Amino acid sequence: MTEPEVDLAHVWHATLLGLEDSGTPARDRAFLRIARLVGIVGETALLAVPYDHTKVFVETTLNDPVCNALAAELGHPVRLAVTVDGSLTSIEPDDADDGPSLVAAEHDDDHVGQTELQVTTAPPRDPITVNQLDDARLNPRYTFESFVVGQGNRFACAAAQAVAETPARSYNPLFVYGESGLGKTHLLHAIGNYVRSYYPQLRVLYVNSEEFTNDFINSIRDEAGRSFQKRYRDNVDVLLIDDVQFLQGKESTQEEFFHTFNALHNSQKQIVLSSDQPPKKLNGLEDRLRSRFEWGLTTDVTPPDLETRIAILRRKADSEKMQLPADVLTLIADKVATNIRELEGALIRVTAYASVSKQPVTVESASQVLKDLMVGNAAGQITIPLIMDQSAEFFDVTIDDLCGPSRSRSMANARQIAMYLCRELTDESLPHIGKYFGGRDHTTVMYADRKIRDLMGSKPHLFDQITELTSRVRRAANELGRG
Numbered sequence: 001m002t003e004p005e006v007d008l009a010h011v012w013h014a015t016l017l018g019l020e021d022s023g024t025p026a027r028d029r030a031f032l033r034i035a036r037l038v039g040i041v042g043e044t045a046l047l048a049v050p051y052d053h054t055k056v057f058v059e060t061t062l063n064d065p066v067c068n069a070l071a072a073e074l075g076h077p078v079r080l081a082v083t084v085d086g087s088l089t090s091i092e093p094d095d096a097d098d099g100p101s102l103v104a105a106e107h108d109d110d111h112v113g114q115t116e117l118q119v120t121t122a123p124p125r126d127p128i129t130v131n132q133l134d135d136a137r138l139n140p141r142y143t144f145e146s147f148v149v150g151q152g153n154r155f156a157c158a159a160a161q162a163v164a165e166t167p168a169r170s171y172n173p174l175f176v177y178g179e180s181g182l183g184k185t186h187l188l189h190a191i192g193n194y195v196r197s198y199y200p201q202l203r204v205l206y207v208n209s210e211e212f213t214n215d216f217i218n219s220i221r222d223e224a225g226r227s228f229q230k231r232y233r234d235n236v237d238v239l240l241i242d243d244v245q246f247l248q249g250k251e252s253t254q255e256e257f258f259h260t261f262n263a264l265h266n267s268q269k270q271i272v273l274s275s276d277q278p279p280k281k282l283n284g285l286e287d288r289l290r291s292r293f294e295w296g297l298t299t300d301v302t303p304p305d306l307e308t309r310i311a312i313l314r315r316k317a318d319s320e321k322m323q324l325p326a327d328v329l330t331l332i333a334d335k336v337a338t339n340i341r342e343l344e345g346a347l348i349r350v351t352a353y354a355s356v357s358k359q360p361v362t363v364e365s366a367s368q369v370l371k372d373l374m375v376g377n378a379a380g381q382i383t384i385p386l387i388m389d390q391s392a393e394f395f396d397v398t399i400d401d402l403c404g405p406s407r408s409r410s411m412a413n414a415r416q417i418a419m420y421l422c423r424e425l426t427d428e429s430l431p432h433i434g435k436y437f438g439g440r441d442h443t444t445v446m447y448a449d450r451k452i453r454d455l456m457g458s459k460p461h462l463f464d465q466i467t468e469l470t471s472r473v474r475r476a477a478n479e480l481g482r483g
């Protein structure tokens with residue numbers, strides 16, 4: 001039982017000040033922002049935090065400093081027990097009517113003497129609307145709730161969540177790197193979606209660095225520099241830039257990005273970046289940009305272990321209302337080991353096959369589908385031009401047709417299947433794929449990908465076309481690989 005004379009709120013407040021005095025970095029203390037001391041039993045202090053990842057972070061990184069600060073306050077040694085209390089996400093009702101407020105304040109931190117934003121929290125708001133989403137360019141499916149945490153992404157997810165909870169106050173910039181298909185884009189969108197729903201007054205913009213480059217080039221062409229700056233500097237509180245490796249070798253875009261970065265950072269706006277490599281290895285980037293990328297926190301995502309892969313498949317199957325036996329999930333997770341996008345692709349194919357053949361999903365049918373999907377997986381590289389070549393031949397059209405404006409049903413079908421395969425079988429980004437298909441916008445590729453996924457299970461002919469075309473693409477890649 002809690003000792004009656006202890007004022008828990010007071011002790012906790014003093015403990016936070018103690019942590020500040022003892023030099024615990026502000027970015028770490030941000031994890032404790034909406035923690036609550038809920039009890040002291042003997043030498044054990046019970047702390048409630050809002051999220052699982054916060055618990056993990058407090059237990060692994062903050063245990064000692066918190067225990068020491070509490071001990072100093074209470075005058076006896078302290079052990080820490082951390083519990084998760086989801087209701088804490090809606091605390092601080094004082095702000096309920098006004099929404100969040102951003103107050104410039106002098107603050108100590110890693111960048112001593114800089115002015116920093118204080119963010120006061122607002123309670124959860126109504127779900128984000130589609131329109132809201134349009135200008136932020138966020139995918140509503142990519143949230144923290146739909147992100148499965150495992151060993152390979154635990155720290156990245158905790159950092160992303162900290163950034164989302166306290167934009168511009170925890171890590172700025174946050175730099176997430178890792179191989180393709182491991183959830184970087186998902187995390188960037190999750191930050192954006194979270195900020196949109198909890199801080200509706202903050203303006204969020206998600207953009208791939210290729211789009212940033214295109215926008216910049218177009219702004220020079222159209223002499224629209226002012227509106228470019230407005231979009232990326234003046235009208236943004238949280239800028240999420242995906243795949244910054246594509247800035248490599250593009251000097252004038254880098255120059256512009258450098259100024260964008262400085263402008264945002266100086267005015268305490270949050271920047272989140274993703275890349276396939278850590279900043280140090282981005283050799284085609286100017287040093288001044290690389291060093292800025294390291295100002296905040298750099299964290300990687302690594303391939304998920306088997307357990308996490310199974311959990312991802314289960315979450316995905318649940319969200320799509322697919323019924324799948326556990327042994328099938330294990331089989332898929334076992335066969336597709338490195339890339340989560342491929343894992344999802346395999347799941348879709350397995351369920352689509354069961355659906356078009358009107359049979360339940362079994363280990364046998366799943367093995368067969370996976371065999372078709374992965375035939376010849378080991379050899380040559382699958383590229384966008386290769387898929388386009390094979391698609392053109394298969395559908396008896398030309399590459400120009402695939403790139404051209406025709407929207408006839410058969411042409412749209414061929415183009416969308418080809419785009420879907422580019423997304424599924426290569427590591428290329430949406431804007432990159434769009435560029436190959438006659439400079440189409442990345443949203444067109446996203447739409448094609450989604451549409452084919454959705455239709456594959458209800459149209460046997462479509463499923464057969466995709467299966468056949470996939471094996472042709474793989475065979476062609478293998479032949480090229482063998483030289």
Ligand SMILES: Nc1ncnc2c1ncn2[C@@H]1O[C@H](COP(=O)(O)OP(=O)(O)OP(=O)(O)O)[C@@H](O)[C@H]1O
Binds near residue numbers: 180341
């Ligand atoms: N931990 C996870 N839990 C649930 N789904 C995940 C997880 N990680 C990745 N995914 C899913 O896998 C797919 C690929 O992830 P994402 O596009 O975020 O990867 P990426 O690292 O950005 O790849 P790229 O570098 O190629 O852009 C997405 O559909 C995403 O939702």
